[in-house]
Amino acid sequence: MMALVVGALLWAIVVVLVAVAALRGGGLVRTGLWEGFLDFLRLTPRVAIGVVGSGYVAAVLPPEVLGGLLGPKSGLFGTAIAALAGALTPGGPVVGFSVGVAALKSGAAPPQVIAYTTAWALFAIQRVASYEVVAMPAKIVWLRVVCSIPVPFLAAWGAMLIGRP
C-alpha cells in the first residue's frame, strides 16, 4: 500500500515538473523526456544485475555467517562492522547498494544494513578521494568525516527505536 502511494506521488511530481517545463517552453519538455529516457535505459541493466544477482549472492552465502555477524543480535559490534564495511566499499552506487541488498537478503538485520548504507553514503572512499578532496579544502573534508563518525551508529539505533514502518 505504502509502495503504491509513493509510486503515485512520484508520478504526480513528474506531472508537475513537466507542466512547469512546458510553461517555460524552449524545448525543455522534449529535452527532459529524452534525457530521462536515456537515464532509465542506462540504469535498468545496472539495477537488474544488482537486484536479481543479489539473490544469488544471498543463496551462496551461508546465512549463519552474515546472520551471526550482522544479524538482529549482533548489536553494537555488528553495527561497527557494517559501518566499517560501508566506508571501505569501493566503487559507485551499483556496488554499495548491491552489497547492501545481498546482505539484507542473507540474514543481516535492517538496522545494520542502514548503518552500512549510511556509512557508505558518508564516507565512500572513492567519492571522498576523487570528488570531495578535489573541490573542498582538505581541512573541511576531515572535519566533516570526523564529525560524521557517530552518524551510522545513530542511524542504526534510531531505526531500531522506531521499528519497521
Next chain:
Amino acid sequence: MRRPRRKPFDWSTALITACMLTAAAVVYVRDGWDRFAAVFLGDVHIFVDILPKMGAGCLIGVFSTLLIPREMVARLVGAESGFRGLVIATFAGVIMPGGPMTVYPVAGAFLVAGADVGAALAFVTSWTLLGYARVLVWELPFFGTNFVLWRMAVAPAFPIIVGLLGRYVAKAVAARGVKI
C-alpha cells in the same frame, strides 16, 4: 544547462556483474535448476515492481536539474546562519540536483562566499543521506519503499547534528590557534 553523463560502461558494474554471475553459477551447479529458477523468479518480480518508480525517478532527476538553477541553491545557503542556517542547508542538500561532480564545488563555493562551516557540512551531509536523486534513482529500486522510508525517518536529524558538531569542533580548534 549541460548535465554530466553517466558512462555506459564502468568498472563497478563490471565487477558486480562478475560477482553475481559467479554466484548464479554456484547456485546452479550446487543446488540445481529448480533453486536457480526460484531465486530468479523471486527477484525478477521485485525488479518489475520497481520499474515504474525508477522511470519516475529518472524523469524527476532530469527535470529538476533542468528547472532548478544551482546558483539559487548556493544563494539559499549563504544567506542564513545559526540554527536556521543549518535547517536551510539541510533542505538545500535534499533538493540539490546533480552528482558529486557538482555538489562539492557548490559546497566549496559557499565557504568562499562566507557561509559558516556548519552550514557547508550540513549541506554535504544532507545531500549524501537525503539527496532526492540518489534516493529515487538508486536506493528505492534496490531496497524498496519500506526500507527507504525507514532509513529516511531518522536521517533528517543527522545533517543538523553534523553541522552543530562541526561548528563546535571548528570553534574549539580555533581557540587553540588552528584556523579551519
